[in-house]
Amino acid sequence: MPGEILAAEVLPIIKAREKLTSLPEELAERPGAVAVTRRGEPVLAILSWELYESIVETLEILGDADLMAQLRQSIGEVAAGKVVPWAAARRGLLK
16 A cells, blocks of 8 residues: 555445454554455544554644744754753753
């Protein structure tokens, strides 16, 4: 399947219907999703709520131009060695 990052179990829609009540426990035990197929073609994905929320949060971050600009700037600063050691940062926070 395109974009496969997490392992996905593939189930025909009939099998998915039979397993629906046990899928929350299965997805809690292993990360990933279940690809539900109809006539061999994927038609939906079932994933844990935690994974869904993390995907939505990532999309929100990627869609925020200002936040992405800040992130790119921060990555550039780290790459250039413009970092503050944790001990110094902590001292600054405790003042």
